Amino acid sequence: xxxxxxxxxxxxxxxxxxxxxxxxxxxxxxxxxxxxxxxxxxxxxxxxxxxxxxxxxxxxxxxxxxxxxxxxxxxxxxxxxxxxxxxxxxxxxxxxxxxxxxxxxxxxxxxxxxxxxxxxxxxxxxxxxxxxxxxxxxxxxxxxxxxxxxxxxxxxxxxxxxxxxxxxxxxxxxxxxxxxxxxxxxxxxxxxxxxxxxxxxxxxxxxxxxxxxxxxxxxxxxxxxxxxxxxxxxxxxxxxxxxxxxxxxxxxxxxxxxxxxxxxxxxxxxxxxxxxxxxxxxxxxxxxxxxxx
Numbered sequence: 001x002x003x004x005x006x007x008x009x010x011x012x013x014x015x016x017x018x019x020x021x022x023x024x025x026x027x028x029x030x031x032x033x034x035x036x037x038x039x040x041x042x043x044x045x046x047x048x049x050x051x052x053x054x055x056x057x058x059x060x061x062x063x064x065x066x067x068x069x070x071x072x073x074x075x076x077x078x079x080x081x082x083x084x085x086x087x088x089x090x091x092x093x094x095x096x097x098x099x100x101x102x103x104x105x106x107x108x109x110x111x112x113x114x115x116x117x118x119x120x121x122x123x124x125x126x127x128x129x130x131x132x133x134x135x136x137x138x139x140x141x142x143x144x145x146x147x148x149x150x151x152x153x154x155x156x157x158x159x160x161x162x163x164x165x166x167x168x169x170x171x172x173x174x175x176x177x178x179x180x181x182x183x184x185x186x187x188x189x190x191x192x193x194x195x196x197x198x199x200x201x202x203x204x205x206x207x208x209x210x211x212x213x214x215x216x217x218x219x220x221x222x223x224x225x226x227x228x229x230x231x232x233x234x235x236x237x238x239x240x241x242x243x244x245x246x247x248x249x250x251x252x253x254x255x256x257x258x259x260x261x262x263x264x265x266x267x268x269x270x271x272x273x274x275x276x277x278x279x280x281x282x283x284x285x286x287x288x289x290x291x292x293x
Contacts, residue, residue, distance in 0.1 A: 007219055011097065014258075022056060026049050029064060046089045064078075069195075084111065087111055088114045099116060103123045106134075112138045119131075119138070121144065137182075140187065144174050144178065144188060148193075148196065163201075164206065164209045189219045189259065190218050192213060195223075195228065200229050203229040207255065220256055220259070222259075222260055225263045226238050246267070254278075
């Protein structure tokens with residue numbers, strides 16, 4: 001029987017029931033919360049993308065606009081200037097697919113033409129009216145993420161009556177809306193949006209309750225890597241959140257994540273493989289002739 005959790009893309013088909021995939025983060029921005037400015041020029045960005053691929057990333061997610069809390073929007077031409085040269089160079093240097101992290105339909109369209117094979121939209125296809133048509137016509141996998149508000153205002157007093165239920169329902173509605181407008185169901189990935197318009201308790205609850213999203217019958221992506229909720233629990237700065245990220249990644253995988261989006265691919269890739277192994281463990285049967293009476 002065909003799995004409902006298959007992602008179909010150009011040159012790849014992933015069954016997320018087989019193993020968890022790792023998405024490596026490549027921010028070509030001056031102001032992203034963790035690595036802003038580190039890979040600002042295309043050459044250093046491409047080198048880092050190659051490094052992430054060598055460390056075991058299954059996909060590289062290239063973003064040219066910071067979506068950290070309080071971030072200001074970037075205009076279209078500047079975002080294109082940041083990401084298109086990186087995608088064009090990187091896709092010829094690695095075997096893994098490249099994803100474009102954007103809220104703009106034109107950036108998604110141009111990125112796919114440049115070689116991107118997935119779109120990751122943190123607005124859940126709501127920021128740009130043309131985004132649904134862009135991903136439908138491109139026939140590439142798309143991540144639909146939940147975010148309450150925009151990066152500029154999403155952390156100004158977010159609140160929910162039923163955090164998990166409301167986000168499950170919202171994502172379910174966005175899936176049906178996208179399918180009705182031409183996006184293939186088999187190319188939709190969902191993301192509950194850790195850190196995007198969420199309180200500390202919401203983030204922790206979403207990870208603990210991630211299995212609730214399985215009812216939507218689409219692969220789940222989650223991105224807890226080095227985020228501020230980890231710093232609040234552990235009282236650590238963004239460069240000292242490796243162990244907290246590992247715990248969040250392991251529990252996300254155990255609770256049903258099909259893809260984890262991380263900065264530290266080598267380390268978190270090991271966490272993913274170990275967690276997959278534990279979750280997939282089965283009792284070995286002793287051969288009959290070896291059993292004692």
